[in-house]
Amino acid sequence: MSDNIVSVNDIDLIDRCISILKNNGVIAVPTDTIYGLAALVNSEQAIRRIYEIKGRSFTKPLAIAVGYVEDVFSWSKPTLTKEQLGNGQLLPGPVTLMFERNSSLPDYFNPNVTNVAIRIPNCQFMIELAQRLKQPMALTSANISNEPSTICIDEFKVLWQDVDLVVDGSVLASNDRRGSTIVDLSQSDYFHIQRKGIDCERIVKYLQEQCHLKQKANVV
Secondary structure, eight states: OOTTEEETTOTTHHHHHHHHHTTTOOEEEOOSSSOEEEEETTOHHHHHHHHHHHTOOTTSOOEEEOSSHHHHHHHEEOSSOHHHHSSSSSSSSSEEEEEEEOTTSOTTSSTTOSEEEEEOOSOHHHHHHHHHHTSOEEEEESSSTTSOOOSSGGGGGGGGGGSSEEEEOOSOTTOOTTOBEEEEOOSTTEEEEEEOOBTHHHHHHHHHHTSOOEEOOOOO
């Protein structure tokens, strides 16, 4: 097994991850849905590495992960209140929320893209890492672009040599390769499901019944 693999239960894990990330590193991480690749948004070098590692088109935007609901307001312009976002129905959870991006995000991050997709994975490791970093991480799936998502580290063995650290959270509890449900909330009073992922039906029900939003029909 590769020497850059460490258990999610390692006592010094968060410190090690922070050190790597702050030195333009890329790490493979467990979340509440699928395994991901993470790097600091403010490291242009690391952002470029993520695309190169995955073989991902540079025109495809990356999501960001943060540690607090308040952080969503720092990096985007939410159309929902802090209470609606953070009462346990959306964040943290298996959902990616799209809002209009804030000018606080660097220009090289998802250039020419109006919105930004934001996650707070319901994963103790990811929450603690983001909270201690006090800055957003770019987050995308740990796989070769267009290949299936991964729920254990052996499934992206081909990437181990290209990342600085692989955090092994064993087989993820979700056991579901669909990943998070992606919801476009950039327009007030409306929502649009960009990707049906984990917990999609529950999330739709919450947005309709508790947030009183209308669902935008798919454009054919």
